[in-house]
Amino acid sequence: MEEIKEILKRYPDRRGALLPTLYIMQREYGWLSQEALQAAADALNLPPATVKGVATFYAMYRHKPMGRHLIQLCTNVACMIMGAERLVDLLKERYGLEPGGTTEDGRFSLVIMECIGACDRAPAMLVDTDFHADLNEQNLFEILEQYK
Amino acid sequence: MEIFLLKNIDNPESHRIQVYQQTGGYEQLKKALSMKPEDIIQEVKNSGLRGRGGAGFPTGMKWDFASRDPKLPKYLVCNADEGEPGTFKDRPILEKNPHLLIEGMVISAYALKAERGYIYLRGEYPHAKVVLEEAIREAYESGFLGQDILGSGFSFDLSVHQGAGAYICGEETALIDSLEGRRGQPRIKPPFPVNVGAWGMPTVVNNVETLSNLPLIIKIGAEEYKKIGNPECPGPKLYCVSGMVERPGVYELPMGTTLKEIIYEHCGGIKGGGQLKAVIPGGISTPVLTPDKIDVQMDFVSLPKVGSMLGSGAVMVFDESVCLVRVCWRAIRFFEHESCGKCTPCREGVGWMRTVLERIESGFGRKGDIELLQDIASNITGKTFCPLGDGAAGVVLNFIRNFPEEFDYHIQNKKCMVEA
Ligand SMILES: Cc1cc2nc3c(=O)[nH]c(=O)nc-3n(C[C@H](O)[C@H](O)[C@H](O)COP(=O)(O)O)c2cc1C
Ligand code: SF4
């Protein structure tokens, strides 16, 4: 809660701290469960409905449990023309992993991204907060094998 | 032209304050603090600097509006949302030259008499967040941020506000809502943020690259600055090039460098010696151009003359191997995903266009589908709350106008021209 106190200092009112607080709760709870949303509402003294309304607007807040590692793969135009869709197919073939889904062993979740600002090195993805670019059918799995 | 915005970035330590200061960093802040705020605003007006976030609005004029509003406090917000597909020009500044941005922001804040600033950073740039927060810490430690900066009596606090994956939050009024902890939906204008912005106070929103030009303007003065690039909209410009070229990447060049020079000289031409088929000059929302147009100068005044826009300076190059119907479909899928849902023509119309494009692309197109797309698009144009809806409609209309044969081929032959 010290962390939230620090964040509150940056904004003229409590609501300003809502987005960063949701990130903190997502980190602590793994996803924005009912409990996590309630904790955010309590910390900032905001109505739970307000908190939920904001949380559901943004694509990077998670509303269901996630695997241990989150693959965020871009398929926007620059990545698409460099073969990103083939990589999506391969993830399904190799790990049974579908966009929006999680592998059975809970190791990976996959989210399809719009442009992640790496179009010069397409296709690109984030794994958790690590950035990987110039992906192809081989190095994709070499990279993912490092995430246990 | 001497490199300014991307200076030092080959140095692995370029993000550190020592490296920045060793090459003259924060000297311009000292100079600026000895000037009168109104003189800085005048200098920015004289420089002809136009905003690099997409719309090209004259920065000095925006600052003038904000500084005339007597309400206090004032806010300075850096737009680091960089969400326009194809755009990655702000990223090297954020990750490798963060002190240039911070110095630019402190100078701007001093000119505007803003005591609080935020960098609204897209959630998709976690590394930039780490770098920026460390750079801000360094700047506080060295007395370039915080109370009574360098003994000038001026105080300025700055922090990073991380977005959470919504393209629409790049639009300045939606960005302000998101900063305030709300759903990021565009507000009606007027009032403009310069009068009624964050928490109801006068707020200046500027792009990363725009603010990073400030140290240069202070350093060389408006007269010299105007000599860089096209005098009608001068300055250095970051062009980010992706797609089918030999050397994609970010290039700092004088504003108004031709598209041809960018593609064929700086980027080494089309990948594998292929044929250029189409190019988007300023990010996915800007009208696609045919190869006969590439002699155009890449700036705010020249591109409109050939029917497009500079946008974010994101050049996307397509050769003969790329199916443009598929590119168009993917672009519209993006807009559908990012529509904030506030107005019906955008919320419903963009999804409908995606459905029709999808069926054309997958070989189930029907006679009349092209006319249908044009009809839907013209019913969106001019009827939406913010430019996102117009942008989506424009993408469809321009792809069809410039490459009708690809759409016709798809519908008639139930397959792609490229694979054929
Ligand atoms: C849908 C939409 C998305 C936008 N995205 C961005 C963005 O990611 N970054 C940005 O700087 N400006 C973006 N803009 C432009 C901003 O609204 C605003 O004009 C800009 O931040 C002003 O800064 P400037 O004058 O320095 O260009 C966007 C505009 C619209 C309509
Ligand atoms: S045009 Fe689209 S994105 Fe813009 S306000 Fe309307 S629904 Fe939202």
Ligand code: FES
């Ligand atoms: S399109 Fe994938 S990173 Fe830009």
